[in-house]
Amino acid sequence: MKYMFLFIVSFKIIKKKFTKLNEIMGFQRSHSSQLKVQTILKAKEDETCGGGEAPSFSLRASNQSHYHNNKLMSSNYDSWLVKHPCALGSFDRMMKAAKGKRIVVFLDYDGTLSPIVDDPDRAFMSDEMRAAVCEVAKYFPTAIISGRSRDKVKEFVKLSNVYYAGSHGMDIMVPAIPVESSDGKLLNTMDTEVLFQPAKKFLPEIIEIFTLLKEKTKEIQGARLEDNGFCISVHFRQVRQEDYGKLEERVKSVLENHSEFCLTGGRKVMEIRPSIEWNKGHALEYFLDTLGLSNSSDVIPIYIGDDRTDEDAFKVIQSRGQGYPIIVSSIPKDTKAGYSLLDPSEVLTFLQRLARWRKTSLSNRPLHQV
Ligand SMILES: O=P(O)(O)OC[C@H]1O[C@H](O[C@H]2O[C@H](CO)[C@@H](O)[C@H](O)[C@H]2O)[C@H](O)[C@@H](O)[C@@H]1O
Numbered sequence: 001m002k003y004m005f006l007f008i009v010s011f012k013i014i015k016k017k018f019t020k021l022n023e024i025m026g027f028q029r030s031h032s033s034q035l036k037v038q039t040i041l042k043a044k045e046d047e048t049c050g051g052g053e054a055p056s057f058s059l060r061a062s063n064q065s066h067y068h069n070n071k072l073m074s075s076n077y078d079s080w081l082v083k084h085p086c087a088l089g090s091f092d093r094m095m096k097a098a099k100g101k102r103i104v105v106f107l108d109y110d111g112t113l114s115p116i117v118d119d120p121d122r123a124f125m126s127d128e129m130r131a132a133v134c135e136v137a138k139y140f141p142t143a144i145i146s147g148r149s150r151d152k153v154k155e156f157v158k159l160s161n162v163y164y165a166g167s168h169g170m171d172i173m174v175p176a177i178p179v180e181s182s183d184g185k186l187l188n189t190m191d192t193e194v195l196f197q198p199a200k201k202f203l204p205e206i207i208e209i210f211t212l213l214k215e216k217t218k219e220i221q222g223a224r225l226e227d228n229g230f231c232i233s234v235h236f237r238q239v240r241q242e243d244y245g246k247l248e249e250r251v252k253s254v255l256e257n258h259s260e261f262c263l264t265g266g267r268k269v270m271e272i273r274p275s276i277e278w279n280k281g282h283a284l285e286y287f288l289d290t291l292g293l294s295n296s297s298d299v300i301p302i303y304i305g306d307d308r309t310d311e312d313a314f315k316v317i318q319s320r321g322q323g324y325p326i327i328v329s330s331i332p333k334d335t336k337a338g339y340s341l342l343d344p345s346e347v348l349t350f351l352q353r354l355a356r357w358r359k360t361s362l363s364n365r366p367l368h369q370v
Pocket residue numbers: 108109110111115116117118119120123145146147148226228233235237266267268269271307309
């Protein structure tokens with residue numbers, strides 16, 4: 001009896017260790033190390049000037065040449081993966097825990113569904129990605145929460161079976177589309193669409209700030225403004241490093257007279273937005289609430305995103321105690337996400353697998369449940 005007990009305990013410990021190893025290896029199998037190091041370096045360059053609540057772009061620019069050596073980067077990434085395992089390697093375990101529960105999918109756009117490119121107007125998503133998102137949305141309520149204007153992200157995604165939130169969640173539209181229960185039955189059809197814009201009163205001031213910024217930044221070569229509806233992006237991806245400081249100074253000078261606005265940072269972009277208590281995390285909660293799913297203990301939100309602003313949504317999932325926050329990153333990052341994916345191509349694989357998993361589990365249901 002005693003030996004039997006010892007045998008069972010040791011077997012469980014070995015199994016747990018093997019699963020963990022398998023999750024990490026799941027990642028390692030999908031990327032050759034050479035490719036991984038190259039991607040990491042490219043991403044590092046991208047991130048050096050992104051992120052952070054109060055950006056200091058000039059300072060970050062001067063640090064850019066001090067790159068870690070490739071080996072160190074790669075081993076850092078591997079140890080980061082232990083804390084944030086690859087969602088592909090962990091897929092079976094994640095879905096086993098989600099069985100019979102209601103999965104709701106939230107997706108960021110730039111850097112998640114589309115690769116980061118120099119020209120923000122050309123950040124197209126591939127047809128393959130569109131098909132995968134469409135397939136996922138057939139089985140699970142799916143929302144895209146982007147920093148872009150809602151119209152712009154909709155124009156890129158071109159799908160009518162997903163929900164959209166623009167301006168980092170400050171512009172939410174929940175149209176009247178059907179929502180299904182976990183066993184595929186129609187749960188509720190909202191008969192009217194819902195539009196939620198918590199920063200609406202700031203619109204005239206945003207327009208004013210945009211005009212001022214246009215004037216102040218026009219001589220800085222490569223600087224580019226983007227009107228995101230309830231926030232404004234000042235892109236500096238194409239600006240010479242020696243001009244970063246000047247650009248930052250000018251943007252800050254405009255904000256001096258607009259105390260109800262703040263400046264945050266993304267991937268080679270400064271973002272001006274109203275200082276209201278509303279972010280992508282609130283948007284996630286709003287969607288769940290509007291769909292009648294916020295109090296349900298069997299709801300599993302999956303959120304996939306790559307940027308600082310997505311951390312607010314990761315935090316919400318963490319505090320709910322259920323769900324999968326997944327960060328898209330090819331470098332180790334401080335994050336609240338529990339899982340990771342390397343880049344949009346892995347996001348594609350994950351979404352395809354998710355839809356396939358659902359399709360298979362529906363077709364395997366006993367006949368009396370169909
Ligand atoms: O919340 P998201 O959907 O991730 O939007 C965040 C910002 O994404 C876009 O900028 C980023 O992608 C561009 C295209 O790849 C790239 O050129 C830029 O450097 C990145 O910061 C978008 O243009 C911004 O307005 C969004 O706020």
